[in-house]
Amino acid sequence: MSVAVELRRAGVDRVVVLEREGAVGRASSSRANGGVRAQFSTAVNIAFSLHSIGEFERLTRAHPDLLTFHQRGYLFAAGRESGEDFLRQAAELQLSMGVATRWLEPDEIVSLAPIIGREGLRGGTWHARDGWLDPHGVIEVMRREAKAAGAEIRLHSEVSAIAGRSGAEFQVVTSSGPVSARHVVNAAGAHARTVGEMLGVEIPVTPVRRNLAFVRAPSTPSKPLPMCVDVDTGVLVRQEGEGFVIAYSNPNDEPGWDTSVDPRFLGELADRIGGRFPSLESAPIDPRHCWAGLYPETEDHHAIVGESPEVPRFVQCAGFGGHGIMHAPAAGRAVSEIVTQGTCTSFDLHPLRPSRFDEGDLTVEAAII
Numbered sequence: 001m002s003v004a005v006e007l008r009r010a011g012v013d014r015v016v017v018l019e020r021e022g023a024v025g026r027a028s029s030s031r032a033n034g035g036v037r038a039q040f041s042t043a044v045n046i047a048f049s050l051h052s053i054g055e056f057e058r059l060t061r062a063h064p065d066l067l068t069f070h071q072r073g074y075l076f077a078a079g080r081e082s083g084e085d086f087l088r089q090a091a092e093l094q095l096s097m098g099v100a101t102r103w104l105e106p107d108e109i110v111s112l113a114p115i116i117g118r119e120g121l122r123g124g125t126w127h128a129r130d131g132w133l134d135p136h137g138v139i140e141v142m143r144r145e146a147k148a149a150g151a152e153i154r155l156h157s158e159v160s161a162i163a164g165r166s167g168a169e170f171q172v173v174t175s176s177g178p179v180s181a182r183h184v185v186n187a188a189g190a191h192a193r194t195v196g197e198m199l200g201v202e203i204p205v206t207p208v209r210r211n212l213a214f215v216r217a218p219s220t221p222s223k224p225l226p227m228c229v230d231v232d233t234g235v236l237v238r239q240e241g242e243g244f245v246i247a248y249s250n251p252n253d254e255p256g257w258d259t260s261v262d263p264r265f266l267g268e269l270a271d272r273i274g275g276r277f278p279s280l281e282s283a284p285i286d287p288r289h290c291w292a293g294l295y296p297e298t299e300d301h302h303a304i305v306g307e308s309p310e311v312p313r314f315v316q317c318a319g320f321g322g323h324g325i326m327h328a329p330a331a332g333r334a335v336s337e338i339v340t341q342g343t344c345t346s347f348d349l350h351p352l353r354p355s356r357f358d359e360g361d362l363t364v365e366a367a368i369i
Helices: 002-009 043-062 081-096 106-112 135-149 189-197 265-276 328-341
Strands: 016-018 074-078 102-104 123-127 131-133 152-154 159-163 170-174 179-181 184-186 206-216 227-230 236-240 243-248 290-297 304-307 314-318
Touching: 002 135, 002 328, 016 179, 043 081, 043 135, 043 328, 074 081, 074 106, 081 102, 081 123, 102 106, 106 123, 131 135, 135 152, 184 189, 189 290, 189 314, 206 265, 227 265, 243 265, 265 290, 304 328, 314 328
Parallel strands: 016 152, 074 227, 184 314
Antiparallel strands: 074 123, 102 123, 159 170, 170 179, 206 243, 206 290, 227 236, 236 243, 304 314
């Protein structure tokens, strides 16, 4: 949706969004945690976040009936020396790019987020403009803006084939009829590889299951809490209504399309959560209040944004991992500039170019949750 909005604003006469479901946002977006943060470890992700945070702030003001941006910050806490070193190095890069990241000592962390246990803490980072959004609200706002901008949204339009040759328009075969297009943007999320295969292009995006749980708070927090991340274990906790959303992603999970909750998830979470969030260690989690979705992952945990060298005018906008909603505004701007100007001027897309995998030139994002 963000790509469609930006293309129309840039003056593209006809923009068609092809959605196979009966409504937009029913796939991974509907299962997202909604986090938005500038605390990354690579320049391109930080730049994408800064642009997107500003745009989400604008969208919240423009659509207060649909969208709330809970800007309570992300708080990354470390109890190990390696975690502290990583956070300090990442914060140095963030500060150099204009992100007002703060280093917090242990007592400051506990004061800001009493849910975090003090024992063993070395320190952490916090950025006030980070936070989280309701994924449904984001989808609806972007759908509304796309329609208002003049984009056509075709539902029940599954793409089954794409044909194209040099200099000619692409012919896209869908379940609702054919579409001719000068450019095709592959924004198919976890299915990006399948779309690429229709034109003989390898898109190295792999679906990986990620699990979340909701637990009722054992006691009412005395104040609103930030999004809290234990760097040592990868456990994430944020407030939601009268409880908390808790996530943990096993880095060794195998790729796959299963979106049922991993039966190992609760045991893995139980083994890790008490170390940094002791008040939640004994909180009962109802499996019925757990869910899972897919991260469209790449080898270096960066998105793929750019024109495919093998097929001109076939533009990739995929592989965002868990950052699809978070970076949607920036991705939309980048793609619109590629289509209308032939290159992106707002961001340095070199680390995201499709050819990097064949070239063996990868920049790895380490701040992955």
